Amino acid sequence: MTNMTYREAVRLAMIEEMDRDQNVFIMGEDIGKYKGTFRVTDGLFERYCQEPRDWLVEPPHPEILDGVGRRVIDTPITEPGIVGMATGAAMTGLRPIVEMMTMSFSILALDQIINHAAKIHYMTGGQISVPLVIRGPGGAANQLSAQHSHSMEGWYAHVPGLKVVAPATPNCAKGMLKAAIRDDNPVIFTENPGLYSMKGDVSDNVDEIIPFGKARIAKEGKDISLIAYSRMVNVSLAAAELLAADGIDAEVVDVRSLLPLDTETIYNSVRKTHRAVVVYEDWKSGGFGAEIAARIAQDCFDDLDAPVGRVGGLNVPMPYARVLELQCIPNEQDVLAEVRKIG
Amino acid sequence: MTAKNGSATATRVKASDPTDQLPRDLLSREEYLELFRQLYLARYFDVRLIKEKKKGRLTGTLYSSHNQEAVLVGSLFGLRPNDWISPIHRDMPAFFMKDLRSGWDNPDRMGMSIEEVCAQVWCKVGSPGRARDNWSHIGKKDKHIIHSTSMLAGTIPVAAGVAYADKLDGGDTVVVTFNGEGSTAQGVFHEAINFAAVHKLAVVTIIENNQWAYGTPTHLGYPLEDYARRADGYGIPGFIADGQDVFDVYDKVMQAVAWGRSGKGPSIVECKTFRAYGHGDHDDDRAAKYRPQDEVEQGRSRDPIAIAKKVLLEKGYITESEATLYQAEGKSAGQTTDEDFPPEVVAYLKRGVDYALKSPAPAAEEGERWVFRV
Incomplete structure (x- = not known):
């Protein structure tokens, strides 16, 4: 390495x-x-x-x-x-x-x-x-x-x-x-x-590839699944740390491949924790996190103890002023708030 | 291909017969002096913002128009107040220099105020874009200024649409779009000009050929030397101007504008110039590493202020002692002081900067406003 x-x-x-x-x-x-x-x-x-x-x-x-x-x-x-x-x-x-x-x-x-x-x-x-x-x-x-x-x-x-x-x-x-x-x-x-x-x-191995369609558990946990990809994995990991201070043990699933999508890893995590929040930077409305949330809601219905939560970007063209821009990009506090909201 | 070939294109349509009187011949001494003064204003805008940023009073990226001011000033000077313009990122001064002839302080002139432009630069609520997008991405419909865009050449079809609408209304306004030579490779450049040619729309496409499209030299962007020859494919005039000479730019753009206003259709004006510094100020220190140093030095050696000054001296419009009064030419932003510029130019910018610094930033909670017209 x-x-x-x-x-x-x-x-x-x-x-x-x-x-x-x-x-x-x-x-x-x-x-x-x-x-x-x-x-x-x-x-x-x-x-x-x-x-x-x-x-x-x-x-x-x-x-x-x-x-x-x-x-x-x-x-x-x-x-x-x-x-x-x-x-x-x-x-x-x-x-x-x-x-x-x-x-x-x-x-x-x-x-x-x-x-x-x-x-x-x-x-x-x-x-x-x-x-x-x-x-x-x-x-x-x-x-x-x-x-x-x-x-x-x-x-x-x-x-x-x-x-x-x-x-x-x-x-x-x-x-x-x-x-x-x-x-x-x-x-x-x-x-x-x-x-x-x-x-x-x-990895230093020139022959090692990471095949598509396989999600990664970025952090194991038992109380709630935070499901994210790209930079939002880091945001979710930061949120998991904050949640740990409240005694909540969050699992972070790095989706990493959207198409094909590894629903098995996602579903297994949700079946373990019984709660899920999907985190994505894209506009919240109609973003890919909505697709993941919909699939969990449908396919893990009996395993869920709470509605599936979603944290996504604000539905506006990204503003230039930093103070406005920060309003649009999900952060760990937004994840925390959503975790509390779904209960 | 040489510059002659491009000029021949223009001659063929009888738009620049050398025996004809040139547009500049109709200008008074006062107008010559005003063109000269506007070169200082464009230069000082750039210099001042670079210094403001170095002081840490400003965020965002500055796309310097240093050494290309003659293109802006010469193109804008002869337009009628109601004509439309569509500048791009390197043309920031164009937003407040449009219709400057109607009076720098005239609130009714058809250009943005220096206060509005500075507020936009400083990302304040007083800007026409209400701080929703960055420096050059502003437009103002009532001043007939089309917004700039990141998608280069993306506003040429918009310009053609504006000209089409004006034509349907029976108007005779001209739309002048500014573009780098790199933009001419975009598909929409072709699509838009083709449309304008078919419909004989008064769209003047200015190609600021500053030799570098970000990090890519012209010979990797176009196989011929003269971008004006792109006009041949549409059967429209292609003019070539010395982009360092504000009077030559004025002549060629005025011929193109007259061609459009008389209902003959679009045209292209290639202004040969040189990008003195990096693509943006973030690129400044690295510029020499991907550009040959001798090319950069040669490109900076024909300062438009110096060239205009020489013309004024030759015509006897200024004296030798007046010519040495302000010496901004040949200097980088850091090398100049306010004494290198006419005091009214410095005062004009100060007004804009002061206004911008005092203006409030947008409130964080207003981010969702204006997504839709309600």
């Missing part, structure tokens, strides 16, 4: 997979010499592209473009174009990783993602697969406001044909990104910007 940040774990997964498979490449905006806006792709350009002889030679300059771009491709600002190009490349057998500068910008590419990447396999009767990974920061950072703070994972988890994961720890990030790159389906891999600098022990 090596201690590293979430950002480094994401980068390491890409390096290991790009080393292992020549078909893997990455494309996105400002990911080359600029290293990505969140510095996730730091070092990839140098590792996989020959240093161009003169970066600013006047076009036409095919030899330079070849040096700049073969496996780490700086694209123009064109999210639908990037996803469209990556989808085509994936259809022919390459394994593109698309970095979205922020998942909020993937909204621009919804047509390409939903109407093309996600449906091609089905529409062609299984003839064509699209091994594509779309990854990038999703959720609120710090005062990036309405158009940079979207939590998109619930939207994508609605779409048949996509796989959607939202890991909470550096180790999960590495193992699940490797799984995503090796998967033959389009995968949405969302990285909460608040996690990038979080540190943790990460």
Whole structure:
């Protein structure tokens, strides 16, 4: 195990997979010499592209473009174009990783993602697969406001044909990104910007992947299940500590894979604790936590001693002023309040 | 491709015959001096905010328009009050410089007040956006200013829609959109201009070609040198202006505006300029590491204030001693002092900053307001 940040774990997964498979490449905006806006792709350009002889030679300059771009491709600002190009490349057998500068910008590419990447396999009767990974920061950072703070994972988890994961720890990030790159389906891999600098022990095994569809018990407990994914796992762990002071022993379930969803682990936890609160950063109304809550309510009805609680983001476009922004993002006090509310 | 090819595009539609009188020839000495003064105002806005942020009195990201002021000032100066504009993040001064000709302190002019813009920057309730979104994401319908957006080129279709609505109303207003050269790769850039060309809408698309789209140089964004040639695909005029020369920008934009106002349709004006510093102030210290230092130095060497000053001297509109009075040119924000700017410019900004600092922040509980019109 090596201690590293979430950002480094994401980068390491890409390096290991790009080393292992020549078909893997990455494309996105400002990911080359600029290293990505969140510095996730730091070092990839140098590792996989020959240093161009003169970066600013006047076009036409095919030899330079070849040096700049073969496996780490700086694209123009064109999210639908990037996803469209990556989808085509994936259809022919390459394994593109698309970095979205922020998942909020993937909204621009919804047509390409939903109407093309996600449906091609089905529409062609299984003839064509699209091994594509779309990854990038999703959720609120710090005062990036309405158009940079979207939590998109619930939207994508609605779409048949996509796989959607939202890991909470550096180790999960590495193992699940490797799984995503090796998967033959389009995968949405969302990285909460608040996690990038979080540190943790990460497996050194280059062959170890963390398969999708398997939730993780982040903390065992017996009195209530806090069910979360991505950064909200940390919030739930913090809430569990506060609850412990009140003598309540909370279990924290890290869902980490939304589609496919591991209901078994979730249900087993609820059957043990008889209480559940689902915690998610996305807008509370219609967010993916609502789906989890609905399934628990229906499938664990006889096991529940209280209605299923939900903690989600406030239903407003993310405001810019910090004081307003903080109102919108769930925190441990919100979890505590919901636990008390359901009784 | 050379600049000549792009200019030829414009010539072909008879929009810039060299024998014709240039728009600038109709300007008075006072108007030349006002254009010059506005360059200082745009520069000082940038300088002042950078200094406010360094002092820790300001949060958020500043997208500096340093070295690109001639594009803003030259484009806005000749517009009619009722014309619409759609600036982007690097065009912050445009919000209060629109219709500045009607009087800097005229409350009825068709531009935002300096107080409103500063309140927006400081995230206060007195801002047009009521602190709901960041610096440049403001619009003001009654002043005919379309909001800026994160999704670059995203407001060009909005602009085309505005122009379409105006045309249906029988109006003759022009909509001027500002964009970086990077934005031209977006699909909606094409979709919007194509629509405008089909419907002969008075949309002037200004391409501020500052050579860098965040961290990506132009040659990775477009295979030709002149972005104005994008106009060829729509059969519309594509003008090329020296973006460091406020009078050249004025000439080319006024020709484009006249073309649109006369019902002939949209056009593109590429203003060749250079982004002097990082993409945003968060990028400032790293700028040199992904940009060749000699390119950066060369790009900063043609300061629009110095170029305009030279023109005024040549025309005899200012004396040698007047030319040395204020010397902001060639200096970074940190190198300037208030003495490098005309006192009325400093006072104007001070008014805005003072207002913003005094204005209240929004109350925490009002976050859910204005999601819907009720």
